[in-house]
Amino acid sequence: MTIPGSIGTGPVVDRHGKPLRALNQFDARAEEPVAVQDDAPPAEVLVTEHGTAAVERPRPGSRASGRVRRIGLSLVVPVLLLVAWHVATEVTGTFASYELPSPGSVVAAGVELATRENGPTFFTHIQISVQRVLIGFVIGSVTGLAVGALVGLSRLADGLLAGTVGAVRAVPSLGWVPLLVLWIGINEDSKVLLVAIGAFFPVYTTVASALRHVDPHLVEAGRAYGLRGTSLLLRVQLPAATPAVVSGLRLALAQSWLFLVAAELIASSMGLGFLLTDSANNGRVDRILLSLVTLAVLGKVTDALIGVVEKRLLRRW
């Protein structure tokens, strides 16, 4: 693409073949309005209707095939592991079934749990765990956002709180359990609260540091245009910190799953963490593997979902 009037693109003429008058900066007015001159956007950056740069987007066909290829590539290792697992248990018999049950028997355990008449089914375990993670994640990340914003924006709050919160953060997840049980009791609240504690810290840390490091030039420009307090936060500081906030949310969700298992390991009658301990006590290795694989898959799926949200949110950055 040749930009009219750009330097080094040969004779500079307008669409009538006359020398382009607008190129002369001493010439107040060009004969023909020339909309875009030599300081037009770089040729390779084309803007689509949605305002995203087309250059970052390869042809649709190659993009789709690229995605298929990536998914295929990421499945190679799990499939190989599954095959190796099957071979080691069913074919060669390297491991006894009480050491490492075969993939087939893990699936069978899942089916049995899912269809059983008495007691919580497999789906009940999943449902209650997902519910605890989501509620805890929302509470923890909203609180993390609020406290992080406070510490990131106010020097006073930073001085008062940053040290204490950092120390509390160092407490391991299981350390909270006795106190939560003592103060709140053995119920949903204590488990959700533990998950919330897990979700709080990644959001708090990333938000506080991102807000502290927002480009001071942008903040000053915002102030110069009459933005202050909440309007400055909402229009300049939070949007500038959004990429960091989103990655903090992603970390928080992962940490929520870790804290969930801690919450369910002790004092629960449902959930994947309970299934894990219960099976360990009963020597059901197949169910242990079942709950581990389920936790891995659920964690990955929720992470992928938040990844989609991240992509949509950050399209403008």
Added chain:
Amino acid sequence: MAITAPITVRSHPAHPVAVRGVGRTFPPRDRGGRAKAVLADVDLDIAAGEIVALIGASGCGKSTLLRQVSGLDAPTAGQILIDGTPVAGIDDRCAVAFQEPRLLPWRTLAQNVAIGLPRGTDRTAGAQRVTELLELVGLGECTGYRPRQVSGGMAQRASLARALARNPGVLVLDEPFGALDALTRLKMQDLLLEVHAAEPTTVLLVTHDVDEALYLADRVVLLGRPDGAPTSAPAGVRSVVTVPGARPRDRADAQLALLRAQLLEGLGVPSHHVAHDADAHHSI
């Protein structure tokens, strides 16, 4: 640079600015350090609609003075009056454009310009004003671009449009073209003059470029320390030069060349100007 769209004529408030005995001393950075006096006893009167250029050596307090006028910073002595009332804090009557465009990268150019609109602007009127201003600065085609998709010159023009959106009585420009390449800078100077003709607000601009000051300004103010003063002494107004001739001026004008030599000498830069050249021109 050509304006491609007709400009709607608006009744525009241009405010006079009075700088009265302004001084700014910064507190010491660390314990035992010394307070740094950057400006002292600055007096300056700017008429409504006038273009005044501030020049001075690097670090002499030009930008500091601009920050006092725009209310981004408060003087430690004296006061600044815009239209007769003192400046206290960020002033609605003032709009600033910085050396860097400082556009919000997640907003389109149009959305960035909209930030400049005064609070409580009607939505449709605001959108119309933004379109009008972007056309005024020659960005009518680029309203949906994001700052990283446009060149430095275009971003700087958007920054100028954002300042104008505020409908300012005083337009404060801190080395607005300093970061641009030489050719784009010349074009931007003409653009600024066209904008000033269309919306004749008071303009106070800082520049490093003596030619730019002489091309744009009604008066050029030289800031600096008094002769023989130590380098730690605060700066004040050394001289004020009224630039002859109506705009647009001939950049090669002999009278301007003479003033240029004087100002450069005032800045402590030998101009190597040969006086009889100018005399020869005068005799024609």
